[in-house]
Amino acid sequence: MIDAGELIACLSERPVSMEARSAAFFRGIDIAHAMAGLTELQSYLLRVKYADQRTWIKDLDRRTWMAIVDMWVDNKWRYPKERKGQEFARNMGRLALCESIWPHTCLRCGGWGNDIHQGKITPCPSCNGSGRSIPNSSIRSHYMGMEESLWEAHWADYYKQIQKMLEDEESYGLGKMVRRLFAA
Numbered sequence: 001m002i003d004a005g006e007l008i009a010c011l012s013e014r015p016v017s018m019e020a021r022s023a024a025f026f027r028g029i030d031i032a033h034a035m036a037g038l039t040e041l042q043s044y045l046l047r048v049k050y051a052d053q054r055t056w057i058k059d060l061d062r063r064t065w066m067a068i069v070d071m072w073v074d075n076k077w078r079y080p081k082e083r084k085g086q087e088f089a090r091n092m093g094r095l096a097l098c099e100s101i102w103p104h105t106c107l108r109c110g111g112w113g114n115d116i117h118q119g120k121i122t123p124c125p126s127c128n129g130s131g132r133s134i135p136n137s138s139i140r141s142h143y144m145g146m147e148e149s150l151w152e153a154h155w156a157d158y159y160k161q162i163q164k165m166l167e168d169e170e171s172y173g174l175g176k177m178v179r180r181l182f183a184a
């Protein structure tokens with residue numbers, strides 16, 4: 001069974017061994033061609049997530065934000081008044097992207113495992129130095145700069161819908177790419 005994510009990983013900018021390339025049966029150019037039918041959001045997400053093509057992160061961030069603004073308008077979501085001009089929706093998108101692309105990586109230390117406290121390096125309190133953690137509402141609300149109770153009461157549900165949107169884009173994108181690859 002072909003793993004769509006592994007195929008996209010063949011587009012990696014890092015050197016890939018010949019075995020890894022031949023194991024996939026397809027050349028990078030075939031995969032890139034199959035990805036041409038994807039939306040920009042799908043394409044950027046898959047390239048960053050599976051091929052580690054970090055040059056697309058800025059475009060991915062912008063496209064995700066635009067999709068979230070559409071959701072915000074379509075669903076007539078409220079906006080926190082006190083946060084006007086603070087990129088609230090955009091930061092929700094960035095948080096959801098981090099969780100999607102680097103799952104289980106501690107959001108507080110970014111996987112470093114340490115924290116700098118009063119000039120000293122100490123183990124990160126969120127992951128106890130492991131660099132890995134499962135995000136929960138305490139971590140998410142900390143990232144968004146608000147009390148956990150406020151996050152849970154007003155924003156956690158919007159956030160879930162944003163995560164769902166990204167999951168859907170990812171699976172539509174993977175499916176579309178594989179269909180195009182085999183139809184070629």
Ligand SMILES: [Zn+2]
Pocket residue numbers: 106107108109110111112113114124125126127128129130131132
């Ligand atoms: Zn940490």
